Amino acid sequence: MMKFERYEWVAIIIMISLFIFVGFIQGWSVSLVILNMCIISAIMTMGVNISWGYAGVINFGVMGFLAMGGLAAVLVSYPPIVESWQAGGRGLGISFALLVVLVIAVMYINKTVIQKRNRYILNSLIIFFGILIIRHFYLNATHNIEDVNPAIAGFLGGLGLPIIFSWIVGGLFAAGVAFVIGKVALGLRSDYLAIVTLGISEIVVSVLKHEEWLSRGVKNVIGLKRPVPYEIDLQNADWFINLVTYLNSSKLNNIVDVSDRQQVLNNLIIDGSGIFVKLSYAILFLIVMLIIFYFANKAQLSPWGRMMRAIRDNETAANAMGKDVVKQHLIIFVIGAAIVGVAGAMLVTLDGLFTPSGYRPLRFTFIIWIMVIVGGSGNNLGAIFGGFVIWFSWIEAAPLTTFIINQITVGLEPTNSLKLHLLDSVPYFRYLFMGLILLLILRYRPKGIIPEKVRHS
Amino acid sequence: MIDFLNSIIVLLNFIIIPGISYGSQLALGALGVTFVYAILRFANFAHGEIMSFGAMITILFTWFFQSQNIGLGILPTALLALPVGIIATIILCIISDKFVFQYYRYQKSVPVVLAMVSIGVMFVINAIIRIIIGTETIKFSDGQKFIMKAKQFKVMTGLNEGLALKSSQVITILITILLLTFTFWFLQKTKTGKSMRAFSDNEDLALLSGINPDRVVFTTWVIVGVLACVAGTLYGLDKSYKPIIYLNLVLPIFASAIVGGIGSPFGAVIGGYVIAFSEIMVTYAYKKFFVYILPSSIEPTGLVQLLSTDYKFAVSFSILVIVLLIRPSGIFKGRVL
Numbered sequence: 001m002m003k004f005e006r007y008e009w010v011a012i013i014i015m016i017s018l019f020i021f022v023g024f025i026q027g028w029s030v031s032l033v034i035l036n037m038c039i040i041s042a043i044m045t046m047g048v049n050i051s052w053g054y055a056g057v058i059n060f061g062v063m064g065f066l067a068m069g070g071l072a073a074v075l076v077s078y079p080p081i082v083e084s085w086q087a088g089g090r091g092l093g094i095s096f097a098l099l100v101v102l103v104i105a106v107m108y109i110n111k112t113v114i115q116k117r118n119r120y121i122l123n124s125l126i127i128f129f130g131i132l133i134i135r136h137f138y139l140n141a142t143h144n145i146e147d148v149n150p151a152i153a154g155f156l157g158g159l160g161l162p163i164i165f166s167w168i169v170g171g172l173f174a175a176g177v178a179f180v181i182g183k184v185a186l187g188l189r190s191d192y193l194a195i196v197t198l199g200i201s202e203i204v205v206s207v208l209k210h211e212e213w214l215s216r217g218v219k220n221v222i223g224l225k226r227p228v229p230y231e232i233d234l235q236n237a238d239w240f241i242n243l244v245t246y247l248n249s250s251k252l253n254n255i256v257d258v259s260d261r262q263q264v265l266n267n268l269i270i271d272g273s274g275i276f277v278k279l280s281y282a283i284l285f286l287i288v289m290l291i292i293f294y295f296a297n298k299a300q301l302s303p304w305g306r307m308m309r310a311i312r313d314n315e316t317a318a319n320a321m322g323k324d325v326v327k328q329h330l331i332i333f334v335i336g337a338a339i340v341g342v343a344g345a346m347l348v349t350l351d352g353l354f355t356p357s358g359y360r361p362l363r364f365t366f367i368i369w370i371m372v373i374v375g376g377s378g379n380n381l382g383a384i385f386g387g388f389v390i391w392f393s394w395i396e397a398a399p400l401t402t403f404i405i406n407q408i409t410v411g412l413e414p415t416n417s418l419k420l421h422l423l424d425s426v427p428y429f430r431y432l433f434m435g436l437i438l439l440l441i442l443r444y445r446p447k448g449i450i451p452e453k454v455r456h457s
Numbered sequence: 458m459i460d461f462l463n464s465i466i467v468l469l470n471f472i473i474i475p476g477i478s479y480g481s482q483l484a485l486g487a488l489g490v491t492f493v494y495a496i497l498r499f500a501n502f503a504h505g506e507i508m509s510f511g512a513m514i515t516i517l518f519t520w521f522f523q524s525q526n527i528g529l530g531i532l533p534t535a536l537l538a539l540p541v542g543i544i545a546t547i548i549l550c551i552i553s554d555k556f557v558f559q560y561y562r563y564q565k566s567v568p569v570v571l572a573m574v575s576i577g578v579m580f581v582i583n584a585i586i587r588i589i590i591g592t593e594t595i596k597f598s599d600g601q602k603f604i605m606k607a608k609q610f611k612v613m614t615g616l617n618e619g620l621a622l623k624s625s626q627v628i629t630i631l632i633t634i635l636l637l638t639f640t641f642w643f644l645q646k647t648k649t650g651k652s653m654r655a656f657s658d659n660e661d662l663a664l665l666s667g668i669n670p671d672r673v674v675f676t677t678w679v680i681v682g683v684l685a686c687v688a689g690t691l692y693g694l695d696k697s698y699k700p701i702i703y704l705n706l707v708l709p710i711f712a713s714a715i716v717g718g719i720g721s722p723f724g725a726v727i728g729g730y731v732i733a734f735s736e737i738m739v740t741y742a743y744k745k746f747f748v749y750i751l752p753s754s755i756e757p758t759g760l761v762q763l764l765s766t767d768y769k770f771a772v773s774f775s776i777l778v779i780v781l782l783i784r785p786s787g788i789f790k791g792r793v794l
Contacts, residue, residue: 058569184778184782185778185781188781188785189568190567190568190569191499191500191568191569191572192500192715192781194500194569194572195500195708195711195712195715195777196774196777196778196781198708199708199711199712199773199774199777199778200774200778202708202770202771202774203770203771203774203775206767206768206770206771207771209767210765210767210768361704362583362704366576366579366580369573369576370576373573422588424591425587425588425591428584428587428588428592429584429588430584431580431581431583431584431587432580432581432584432585432588434580435577435578435579435580435581435582435583435584436577436581438573438576438577438580439557439574439577439578439581442570442573442574442577443560446570
């Protein structure tokens with residue numbers, strides 16, 4: 001089992017005390033909301049950290065893998081829409097079958113036709129006409145599907161399974177996309193790879209945005225089923241009322257008046273149900289995070305992890321020692337992406353809705369990278385720490401800035417235009433903080449707050 | 458014959474003129490990225506924000522000039538404010554180099570670290586822009602909007618199709634020609650330009666032959682500042698200014714630079730036009746064109762559109778991926794100015 005150094009304990013204690021602090025200052029509900037997002041961010045960060053920290057494979061496609069995870073949540077949990085399947089299921093099936101035929105044909109040509117020029121010509125001809133035919137079936141089918149009750153449906157729906165399964169499916173989806181990207185792009189130099197993965201993730205998101213038959217596109221999918229109870233059910237459940245009464249018995253017993261007491265109890269139940277729901281999410285997420293953390297650490301300490309470090313530190317030498325660098329890069333890229341996909345599915349589970357237009361690179365790729373760099377690449381605890389600290393400051397930047405601006409401009413009148421302008425732009429100061437944190441860490445602590453442990457084994 | 462002319466006008470109006478002006482904006486941006494890549498050897502993710510910053514300063518001074526009733530008549534006031542914007546952008550570039558990039562250059566950090574650093578700079582500039590000017594869409598082009606309106610053209614030629622020519626498009630094209638000529642002249646003919654090319658070719662050899670690296674870097678940032686500010690302002694003048702757009706613009710700019718062969722200025726310019734034209738051509742609905750050019754018996758019924766306009770950004774990346782697969786070094790073999 002892993003042992004923590006003293007500074008690592010300090011980091012863990014800091015993380016926990018942050019939430020207790022917020023709990024007392026801003027209320028437990030706020031604290032739990034931040035905690036849930038922190039855990040999800042930590043999982044994303046671990047995913048990126050596995051490919052970047054272990055093997056030096058850059059992955060700027062975080063946003064795309066998150067979106068794939070989100071898609072999985074929709075496809076697994078949304079109840080199937082029978083009318084849509086009847087309207088366009090067959091057309092989609094035909095176009096999919098034709099696509100498979102096309103791919104097989106291209107592969108066959110690549111195998112049999114040796115001469116390069118003929119191969120190019122044949123391939124482009126077959127792809128061009130193949131796509132023309134497929135488009136015909138495909139456009140008809142999707143058009144029909146999107147016409148089915150467009151106000152509330154207009155897409156195929158999902159399987160209607162519990163959404164918690166989507167966490168695994170989301171990982172698989174992201175891994176599938178990552179496999180294709182990796183096959184195409186992993187041979188590139190690191191900064192090219194960054195740009196290409198960033199671009200491909202942009203393509204993934206734009207597909208999700210505009211293929212309405214699949215994901216409802218910009219019309220968003222709302223009302224996904226939760227894996228945890230609903231507040232309204234809790235408020236009517238006897239056991240929950242008894243639990244709240246029991247926990248607050250001392251406070252309630254002090255109130256003599258019966259109607260007053262009922263009033264206080266009702267408020268407590270409403271507050272408590274919200275906190276209970278968030279707490280259940282937090283526990284679920286925490287379990288996933290700890291599982292991933294455990295296996296990530298195990299993998300890092302294993303011979304495989306050692307090989308990855310060898311590849312990262314000196315690719316040529318590792319290659320000379322007979323390690324298949326290309327294959328290992330692909331493997332680790334896929335694993336990292338899969339973890340990010342899990343986080344994506346969890347994110348949609350938490351929100352209960354899927355909004356493809358919400359995936360923006362600034363928020364979902366670059367911030368995650370800041371978490372990795374700040375936390376310390378190559379150290380899983382560092383990754384978690386980075387995820388927690390950065391998300392925490394991302395959220396708490398706004399109240400902090402408001403406070404600071406009010407302090408600085410205390411001498412100005414409340415109608416002063418400069419003061420008003422500054423207060424209006426409070427939400428943008430968080431970008432300033434993020435940039436400054438990243439620059440300071442890169443300058444003065446380039447290995448991150450909790451650096452990778454040097455192992456002599 | 459008339460039909461043929463009409464179809465040509467359709468292509469000119471909806472593909473060629475917008476393609477050239479968008480391509481010029483991309484080319485200027487890609488040229489800036491290329492300079493940073495060839496001399497300072499990293500992918501500058503902050504370039505889009507530098508462009509945005511230049512455009513913002515230009516807008517602020519445009520507003521100032523407008524409030525003082527200073528204008529250029531039929532030309533947009535922004536042209537008057539552009540020099541101020543350029544100077545401010547150059548100062549921004551120099552400051553970011555002095556305080557941020559220089560340290561890593563002296564440390565001889567790997568390119569990835571510098572790319573990360575540029576992301577940090579991107580965040581900071583992004584925040585500054587939003588704090589100063591907000592996130593709203595701003596239209597700041599004034600003066601005469603059209604050189605030729607679609608209706609005028611119809612009356613003039615008697616054709617069915619109109620040809621609209623926005624003054625911002627003409628300005629974009631003229632300024633681009635001017636700037637590109639100057640840049641290439643500078644690189645090929647002047648001593649400083651030659652030393653820059655030598656530096657980008659082989660740094661050690663350049664240092665041995667007495668080229669001052671700080672001077673080369675300084676000149677690079679000056680050129681980058683000019684190119685970025687002009688590109689950003691022209692883009693804002695042509696479409697409209699919105700801070701978020703410039704972040705999305707970074708990706709097609711990178712695509713242009715890489716497609717053309719990153720590090721090669723000529724390649725960057727060509728790449729810009731390739732990306733712009735493919736974005737527009739793949740997503741344009743050719744129905745009108747075919748209606749004119751084909752006999753009515755085989756006229757198309759659909760839109761004859763390869764991809765819906767929603768995939769505009771996706772097109773540039775698909776081209777990037779294809780080019781990298783087939784010819785990883787880009788159209789023109791790059792790495793040297």
